Amino acid sequence: METLTIAQLGNPILREHASPLSAAQYQELAPFFTALQQKMLEHNGVGIAAPQVSESIRAFIVASCPNPRYPDAPMMEPTLMLNPEITWASDSMEKDWEGCLSIPGIRALVNRHSHIEVRYDTLEGKEVKTQMEGFIARIFQHELDHLNGLVFLDRAE
Numbered sequence: 001m002e003t004l005t006i007a008q009l010g011n012p013i014l015r016e017h018a019s020p021l022s023a024a025q026y027q028e029l030a031p032f033f034t035a036l037q038q039k040m041l042e043h044n045g046v047g048i049a050a051p052q053v054s055e056s057i058r059a060f061i062v063a064s065c066p067n068p069r070y071p072d073a074p075m076m077e078p079t080l081m082l083n084p085e086i087t088w089a090s091d092s093m094e095k096d097w098e099g100c101l102s103i104p105g106i107r108a109l110v111n112r113h114s115h116i117e118v119r120y121d122t123l124e125g126k127e128v129k130t131q132m133e134g135f136i137a138r139i140f141q142h143e144l145d146h147l148n149g150l151v152f153l154d155r156a157e
């Protein structure tokens with residue numbers, strides 16, 4: 001697999017609606033997902049979406065961890081989410097700072113749902129339904145936007 005490069009704002013791939021994955025593809029994409037996680041860690045990201053490395057498929061990784069910008073962010077194992085969806089979102093919203101690996105050096109205040117209920121498949125094809133709040137909910141919404149051709153500046157206050 002050639003090394004992945006992160007598409008920068010202006011690359012049309014970031015504006016595509018990514019394609020759903022078939023369960024048959026999950027396992028065969030395992031090497032790609034490993035490379036995707038590696039790329040995220042290289043750039044000290046707390047998430048990354050497949051379209052950011054020019055693969056327009058509905059998959060991303062969420063990897064919240066405490067960091068200088070979010071010292072009280074929860075620690076979570078990098079989690080690969082396939083065909084992710086929001087099934088419920090709170091009316092309450094919260095504004096906080098976001099960055100993006102595809103838009104380096106720019107931060108903006110973005111309004112996001114405080115609480116969400118989500119569903120996604122794991123690499124093994126198991127469906128997960130769970131609730132998220134706070135910074136993890138924020139990352140999920142940021143990554144899901146990437147699958148729908150949106151970037152955080154589109155929502156910046």
Ligand SMILES: O=C(O)C[C@@H](Cc1ccccc1)C(=O)SCC(=O)c1ccccc1
Pocket residue numbers: 044045046047048049067069070097098099100101102138139142143146
């Ligand atoms: O571009 C991406 O999807 C990754 C992005 C995820 C994200 C960061 C902050 C709020 C919501 C979603 C990043 O990881 S940007 C990397 C970075 O600058 C950063 C890292 C930790 C906290 C905040 C920004």
Ligand SMILES: [Zn+2]
Pocket residue numbers: 099100101102142146152
């Ligand atoms: Zn981003």
